[in-house]
Amino acid sequence: MAWKRKDLLSMQGLEAGEIRDMLDTAESMKEIASREIKKVPTLRGKTVVNLFYEASTRTRTSFEIAGKWLSADVINFSASGSSADKGESLLDTAKNIEAMSPDVVVVRHKASGAPALLARNLRCAVVNAGDGAHEHPTQALLDLLTIQEKKGHLEGLNVTIVGDVMHSRVARSAIHGMKTMGMTVTVAGPPTLIPPACQELGVKVSHRLDEAIAHADVIMMLRLQHERMQAGLIPSVREYSRVWGLGLDKLEHCRPDVLIMHPGPVNRGVELSPEVADGPYSVILDQVANGVAVRMAVLYLLAGSKAA
């Protein structure tokens, strides 16, 4: 099926066929990364603006590389050192950027809904590269691509997402994408880090790590922000790490072919022990590599496929 949407704002609402289309396109993009000259002319003459209001190394770099390998002109606009520091509103900044005629604006913002606001007001395509605690759709797509590569399929797999689901856009996008692809999702963490009404998203909720990961094909560990302790949601990082951190000992009762994923950056020794992060179960670096392929697919489908 052909991609018809102007923007990519969320996994919620995407149909299985659309996700399938993205993954297939990303699959075909992976070949480019293996070439000696990693450049195709697909998006020559197209402009991609990376509009990042929040610090991000890997996502911004990933979009930048993706754009450059497709021969797009990629401009990075970060909030520091820009007009955003001078009090210009998000909408004003966006309209100014639009006046320079970009084809795609990739936005990362601390406010949930900021990409939707831009999408309503800009004629060009808008890609959500993470908004507040709402969604991070390209992360979910690269997670799905990684799982599919390792497992050969998606439908019927059990995925357990562990940690600060409450504040995680990665978790929300993953939940929607995985449910749509026929996977079973369990979220696990202390009740203070599980969002209200979470079951209504169609996931199982567990407050015991051993129980939650026992039958998992995939375990996705989330990053714990130290702010959560200041907000009174957990008593201490030490206790969190002991109860919810994943070490080799806790993996003993898991499936032998379990995959360990993490959206990064990893708090080593907090949610993941170094042995697990660097161990045989970990596919964390595959996720990063697939991130470039997925973002190439997204840029191509949003900016290139119509013109081509």
Add this chain to the structure above:
Amino acid sequence: MSLLLRGGRVVDPANGLDAVQDVLIGDGRIARVGPALKAPEGTRVLDVAGKVVCPGFIDIHVHLREPGLEYKETIASGTRAAAAGGFTALACMANTAPVNDNRAVTDYILAKARVEGAVRVYPIGAVTRGLKGETLSEMAELAEGGCVAFSDDGKCVMNAEVYRRAMEYALPFGTPIISHAEDCHLARAGSMNEGLVSTELGLSGQPAAAEDVMVARDILLAELTGAHVHIAHISTAGAVRLVREARARGIRITAEVTPHHLVLSDEAVRDYDPNMKMAPPLRGKRDVEALLEALADGTIECIATDHAPHALSDKEGEFAEAANGVVGLETAVPVLLDRLVRAGRLDLPTLVARFTTGPARLLNLPGGSLAAGAPADITVLDLERSWTVEPGRFLSRSRNTPFGGWTGQGGPVLTLVGGVPALPGRQPLAVPGAGT
């Protein structure tokens, strides 16, 4: 100068009247209400057959923004918006700049309203100085100056001891204390209702319990002090239940509900439209049902708009950053006539009562009745009139409505204050020259 409203359906809940009658007005007061009245010599006669004639609607929760925030609203623009929306009187909240926590500000508001106001204006004084929740404002002087109630609305007085003393101190003035019931710790920075929708949108939510615990506290303080405590913009099923129980026990607790909480739920936030953001937030569907039930059975005696004008610059950006509040004066009556009365969810006399006798009783105001001798404050409705909400045509200086683009039937067509059209020439039934 006298005026006869001929042949309308007179709905006057204060006097148990719902019948086709005439209303005769003389010297700014109701002279008589009855069938087929004779018009004295020189009386102007207005045919209102097919229309509904009610006591003037009263909105006891309005932010007029003047003094200090005139870029959002002024006393002139806010009262004209009120008149256009069918209101003949309003009470204005104290969170102006400076705060209405001293007599000089009260005097300023009343002086301005006398000169520029299109409808009657009743100021509400602050409970605490600067709305800081610490020391009592000079309530005796404020009451003398014309404040009809006290409230730190927009903020919750978190210190129960301060609040208890405020309730006691105000007892001799016979003025209610109006509570903005929101536990600021439980509510945290929640920009919408906590639930499935907040989880899906990734917006921080505030639980209904943030309101419920404060309503429970205020009921207990009302019981302790004997004060009349009025809950502003009640929005949760839990708070409704607490108020209903407390009233059954004879505690002097009353409540108002806003039109937006009656017809919208948190589902409306899904587009991150800042015009769906207010405090308290839009709640779940079960809460909306409980509010409507309480409005019908009288647990909630009053509808009030919480008209909170904001300029576009305060309302156009990210949802979490946008200011709280929506305008309501020009949409309240039409939206509720269509979505509640026309939809068969509430009968017309009850709706009229919640806009008239309810608010008048709560704040001890003179209006709300068509009894002979009462001020001739009258709202005339046309239940058939079709409308579309066009924010660009509001008389309010602000456009932050959650109802933009809505269509429906039924609305005010004439607002008389003291027998005189509040907006001569503007309303379909307005009578230029009448009373002048």
